[in-house]
Amino acid sequence: MSTSATRSAPGAVPARPAPPETPIIELVDVSRIYPNGESVVRALDKVSLAIQPGEFVAIMGQSGSGKSTLMNIVGCLDRPSAGLYRVNGVDVEDLGPDELAELRCSTFGFVFQRYNLLPSLTAAENVAIPAIYAGMGREAREERAHALLARLGLGTRSEHRPNQLSGGQQQRVSIARALMNAAPVILADEPTGALDSRSGEEVLALLGELNAEGHTVILITHDPDVAAHARRVVRFQDGRIVSDERREGEPPRTPLPGTGPARRGGLARFVPDLAEAVRMAIASMTANLFRTALTLLGIVIGVASVITMLAVGDGGKQSVLERISQIGTNLLIVRPGAPGIRTAGDNATLLPDDAEALRSISGIDAIAPDRSGRYTLRYGSLDYFTTVTGTSPDYLAARDWTLSRGVMFTQADVRAYAPVVVLGQTVAQNLFGADDPLGRYILVKNVPYEVIGVLAPRGANAFGQDQDDVALVPLSTGFVRVFGRQFLNSVTVKVGNADDIPRVEAAITRILTERHQAEDFQVRNTAQFLETAMETQNTLTLVLGCVAAISLLVAGIGVMNIMLVSVTERTREIGIRMATGARMSNIMLQFNTEALVVCSVGGAVGVGLGLAAALGVEWMGATIVLSLMPPLLAFGCAFLTGLVFGYLPARKAAGLDPVVALAYE
Incomplete structure (x- = not known):
């Protein structure tokens, strides 16, 4: 070109040179310092370096020269202690x-x-890891992973695990993984260091092809022959750049546009991430089946204990309530003796006329005075010792009792002192067996009584006493022919409406106090007795539930310990996932999900085992109550256990330094 051609016309403005392209990698006075006791180690010492898009750069130096530290900083696995780094x-x-x-x-x-x-x-699956954290759909990433492996000559080996591949094949898988997200920069740290010469040449040739396609390749090596494949060689020594040489005559490369795929955000990202976390959790569980089984065992026992104990506790409560209800509802029981004083033997402070005086109170459905004692009944040559109770015809109505056959004696029988008797099921079976007792005569204190009815079976009461072990006679007949003295053991008052119980109780107290001129009697409310029994049973159920909850808590601690061990064992895996783009939230989600999956599976198995155990307890004769709430509560507690006790290991995993995690042995 002639000199005149390069001169500017007089008065013309000189042409400005084109602005330089923005470096894809730019370091300005970058230092990386590590504490070493009282001194420090300068892995990098004020390094300045700019790499343009599309370059093939070899960072060369001996071990300890700082080249790997530089790669960690360039790859955003580590941060500089000082200086400026731009991407x-x-x-x-x-x-x-x-x-x-x-x-x-x-x-x-x-x-x-x-x-x-x-x-x-x-x-x-290894190749597809970066695409998981980029939010790529499962089908799309599987298709791309297989396509990349096929391009690198591993199409037939895509379903093989790393231990089934040679070193060169594993490195090709690693390169395919680096290409998964179409990343413009390839960072290769001693990629041929563990390979034979042939495999090493193949890998270097592949890196050259990628650079020709527009990838920026940064190659870390100590081998000059390897570095010779690059178009630019930067030599390091003692943490500093000692030379920066470029190969002349190489054609320019067209860099890749953009910076890879954009990640999805919000719910569109969380749902696929959660699905992947569940899949990885299941894979992790199946990879360590024995340890998983031991971890599940604690959760299973805890959940099963909660369900079984609550079923037994609720069954016991229902049994007690049923027995108390058999006494009768809306009842007031009047007994002789001053309040708060337990009487022993006969007490003559409550008389039949007192019961009659109470009939003037409105709202009462039935009044049944009674006097009882233990006597021998005889039928033929058979004797049976039982409770004989003298009462009124209202006794069955007051006690919500019915007859299985025959009739109850009437008020006319009471006035006539009739020698008739109504037997409980236990007495009838012991004296008559399978025979019909109606119309037969039994002896009570050598006086014959005609059997006119048999009570319906009631079973044991709240105190375990057999309610069917009784014989009822008219009160008047009992006074004259059985008991002798005419006073009562109790008066049972049935109130029609539960809301009237306080008023009726106050009226009973007033009337009897006026009649006796003293409060020498007690009025007991069966509703209060029922409430007290319910509170007692609820307390027992709560105690059983707490015992089971403690076992679930211990299981949760076991889950946390196992997960902490898992984090330690999988530190390198965490580092790999972080290097391929996993956020802290991805790591948190993965390990928390693993704990949740373990506890959820354990909870589901525990629910099944708990229900089976409860049915087994019922088969052995205990009363149980199965409802939806205990299984839901137990499973919810198991799920919450995974959430709470999985958090600490997950946080520990997410807080790992990528560089430290990758270097973990």
């Missing part, structure tokens, strides 16, 4: 952990010396 003009110092994860996901693809493949996953 596509963005200052990394201003980015938080999740923003750095976003940058790793969309901009960088890592190729490690030791491959860093997850042994429990297939080659295709």
Whole structure:
């Protein structure tokens, strides 16, 4: 070109040179310092470096020269102690952990010396990991993973696990993983260090092809022969750049546009992430079946205990309430003796006329005075010792009792001192067996009584006493022929409406106090007795539930311990996931989900076992009550246990430093 051609016309404005392209990687006076006792180690010392899009750069140096530290900083796995680092003009110092994860996901693809493949996953699943954190759908990422493996000559090996692949094949899987999100920058840390020469050449050739396609390739190596494949070689020594050489005559590369796929946000991201977390949790559980079974055992026992104990407790409560209800509802029981004083033997302060005086109170459905004693009944040559109760015809109405056959004696029988008797089921069976007792005669104190009725069976009462072990006679007949003295053991008053009980109780107290000129009697409310019994049973049920809850708590602590062990064992896996773009929330979700899945599966098995155990207890003769609430409560507690006790291990996993996690042995 002639000199005149390069001169500007007089008065013309000189042409400005085109502005330089923004470096994709730019470091300005970057230092990385590590404390070492009282001194410090300068892994990087004021390093300045700019890498343009589409370059193939080799960072070369001996071990300890700082090249791997540089790669960790460039790949946003580590932060500089001082200096400025920009990616596509963005200052990394201003980015938080999740923003750095976003940058790793969309901009960088890592190729490690030791491959860093997850042994429990297939080659295709390893390749697809970055796409999970980019929010790519499952079908799309599987299709892309298989396509990448096919391109790299591993199409027939995509379903093989890492231990079924050679070193060169594993490194190709690692490269495919780096390409999964179409990351513009490939960071290769000693990619041939663990390979034979042939496999190493294949990997370097592949990196060259990727660079020719527009990828920016940064190659970390100590081998000059490996570095010779790059178009630019930056040599490090003692944490500083000692040379920066470019190969002349290489054609320019067209860099890849953009920075990889954009991640979805909000619910559109959470639902797929949760689904993947559940899938990975199940895979982790099946990979350690024995440990998972032991962890599940604690949850299963805890949930089953809650269901069984609550079923037994509720059954006991129902049994007690049924027995109390057999006494009768809306009842007031009047007994002789001053309040708060237990009487022994006969007490003559309550008389038949007192019972008659109470009939003037409105709202009363039935009044049944009674006097009881233990006597021998005889039929033929058979004797039976039982309770004989003299009472009125209202006794059955007051006690909500019915007859299985025959009739109850009447008020006319009471006035006539009739020698008739109504037998309980136990007495009838012991004296007559299978024979019909109606119309037969039995002897009570050598006086014959005609059997006119048999009571319906009632079973044991709240105190375990057999209510069917009784014989009823008219009160007048009992006074004259059985008991002798004419006073009562109690008066049972049945009130028609429960709301009237306080008024009727007050009226009874007033009338009897006026008649006796003293409060030498007690009025007991069966509703209060029922309430007291319910409170007692509720307390017992609560105690049983607390015992079961403690076992569930212990199981939760066991889950937390196992998960903490799992975090330690899988530290390198966590580092790999972070390097491929996992956010802290992804790691938190994964490990919390694993705890939730363990506890949910244990809870479901525990619910089934608890129901089976409760039915087994019922089969052995105990009373149980099965309802929907205890299984729901137990399963909910198991789920909450996973949520609470899985949080600490998940937080520990999410808080790991990616560099430290990747270096963990």
